[in-house]
Amino acid sequence: MVSIVERGKPRPGSSLEVVGEEFFALTGAVGLPDLFERLKQALPINAIATQWPGSVGLEWAAAFKPLEQRWAINRSEVEAALRRSALARGIVVAPADNNLQVHNHDGLIVDATGRAAAVARRKGARLLPIADLIAISCNGRMDRPAMPIIEAVPDGWWFAVGEADHTVVTYFTDAVGAAHIRSPVDLAARLASTELLVRSIELNLDGTLSRSSAVSSYLEPGAGAGWAAVGDALLARDPLTSYGLTFAVQSALHLADAYTAKGFIHDIYLQPIDVAIARYRIARQRLYLAGTAAFDRPFWHAQAFLASQGSSVPASSETGTT
Numbered sequence: 001m002v003s004i005v006e007r008g009k010p011r012p013g014s015s016l017e018v019v020g021e022e023f024f025a026l027t028g029a030v031g032l033p034d035l036f037e038r039l040k041q042a043l044p045i046n047a048i049a050t051q052w053p054g055s056v057g058l059e060w061a062a063a064f065k066p067l068e069q070r071w072a073i074n075r076s077e078v079e080a081a082l083r084r085s086a087l088a089r090g091i092v093v094a095p096a097d098n099n100l101q102v103h104n105h106d107g108l109i110v111d112a113t114g115r116a117a118a119v120a121r122r123k124g125a126r127l128l129p130i131a132d133l134i135a136i137s138c139n140g141r142m143d144r145p146a147m148p149i150i151e152a153v154p155d156g157w158w159f160a161v162g163e164a165d166h167t168v169v170t171y172f173t174d175a176v177g178a179a180h181i182r183s184p185v186d187l188a189a190r191l192a193s194t195e196l197l198v199r200s201i202e203l204n205l206d207g208t209l210s211r212s213s214a215v216s217s218y219l220e221p222g223a224g225a226g227w228a229a230v231g232d233a234l235l236a237r238d239p240l241t242s243y244g245l246t247f248a249v250q251s252a253l254h255l256a257d258a259y260t261a262k263g264f265i266h267d268i269y270l271q272p273i274d275v276a277i278a279r280y281r282i283a284r285q286r287l288y289l290a291g292t293a294a295f296d297r298p299f300w301h302a303q304a305f306l307a308s309q310g311s312s313v314p315a316s317s318e319t320g321t322t
């Protein structure tokens with residue numbers, strides 16, 4: 001029996017996330033060949049306007065690949081479709097409450113609790129932090145909706161994506177920067193000092209802010225006898241990569257490969273995963289190093305620091321609205 005642990009209901013809201021062709025190829029491989037047709041909303045993105053320091057390392061992040069066709073998709077819709085597909089295959093989706101028998105579970109237990117890695121940590125695995133990042137989002141409107149914008153600034157970076165009247169504008173910063181942003185007006189004050197965004201974005205000052213953790217971390221080990229982590233629980237990538245959703249599906253496919261007639265062989269599962277984690281850590285560091293030279297600010301130095309040690313990342317991600 002395979003049990004996937006996560007809350008079991010789609011996230012509310014209409015958050016938009018960017019994926020490329022690879023995502024739909026992989027969802028086809030996990031048994032959802034028509035996912036693209038099923039989505040009510042998939043906004044085509046032919047190019048992303050980017051203002052990022054330096055030219056080293058950009059080719060790694062999907063967001064900077066000029067020729068790749070991408071779409072902004074509704075996150076909750078995708079989640080619901082994937083969940084239906086898992087249930088249809090007889091996979092159990094179980095909440096990770098304290099009653100779940102993670103130690104005496106009969107079969108494979110899959111930790112899909114995202115950055116919380118709730119099951120893995122009960123199994124004794126450690127979440128190793130790569131970098132802390134907080135996402136603060138607000139709705140607004142954008143003059144050029146066909147072209148999302150990424151812009152680096154001294155204390156963080158911005159990402160804006162959406163339709164003319166429904167644009168999601170997110171500021172990624174550290175805990176120090178986030179502490180002073182409590183309302184859309186505070187966020188608008190930060191936006192005023194951008195170069196690219198300020199020209200085409202208007203925030204909805206009557207709206208609400210939502211905060212979520214965008215902490216980057218990986219799990220050690222990522223699997224063991226009778227259990228495995230997938231997606232963000234295994235490796236939480238920086239949203240800058242636009243690759244978190246793709247990796248979540250990719251890790252599920254690796255898991256299927258390791259689920260043999262003899263049962264789940266965690267060493268087979270972890271081989272490609274370990275390579276992915278090592279590549280990711282180096283590539284991410286290169287990207288942020290460019291910012292240390294351009295801005296010489298604590299945010300960029302801390303992001304570029306390649307944490308090699310660590311024992312814990314806060315169990316609950318910081319989320320909420322103000």
Ligand SMILES: Cc1cc2nc3c(=O)[nH]c(=O)nc-3n(C[C@H](O)[C@H](O)[C@H](O)COP(=O)(O)OP(=O)(O)OC[C@H]3O[C@@H](n4cnc5c(N)ncnc54)[C@H](O)[C@@H]3O)c2cc1C
Pocket residue numbers: 005006007008011016017018019095096097112113114115116117118135170212213214230231232233237239242243244245246248
């Ligand atoms: C601001 C932001 C923007 C992003 N933009 C993009 C993008 O443009 N493109 C992209 O590909 N990726 C993006 N990502 C990354 C992407 O969202 C993640 O990689 C992806 O959601 C990982 O899926 P997951 O199922 O592993 O984890 P999650 O989506 O986090 O799902 C985990 C689920 O487990 C639940 N849970 C947590 N703890 C427990 C518990 N103890 N018991 C039960 N359930 C629990 C959570 O409530 C949640 O429903 C972004 C991330 C952030 C933060």
